[in-house]
Amino acid sequence: MMADLSGAQWRKSSYSGGGNDCxxxxxxxxxxxxxxxxxxxxxxxxLPAAGWQALLDAVRGQGQA
Known part of the structure; x- marks a missing residue:
């Protein structure tokens, strides 16, 4: 079952440069x-909260073994 995200407030990173490619x-x-x-x-x-945190850690290079 797909979650209803129609009311979600989407945002881009401040590092995106304002483009539409992120x-x-x-x-x-x-x-x-x-x-x-x-x-x-x-x-x-x-992503569940733990998955979101794991993604952020990996992107920041903290998820390396």
Missing amino acids: VEVAFVAGGAAVRDSKDPEGGAFR
Whole structure:
């Protein structure tokens, strides 16, 4: 079952430079949803809070073994 994200408040990173070639995130109950800013109707994927934190750690280089 797909979650209803129609009321989600999407935002881009302040590092995106204002372009339309990045990802957007919306914080939703229990975690976050992520989508492509070039195709906002193309769908999104949801991460539980721990998954969102793991993604951030990996992107920041903290998830390396």
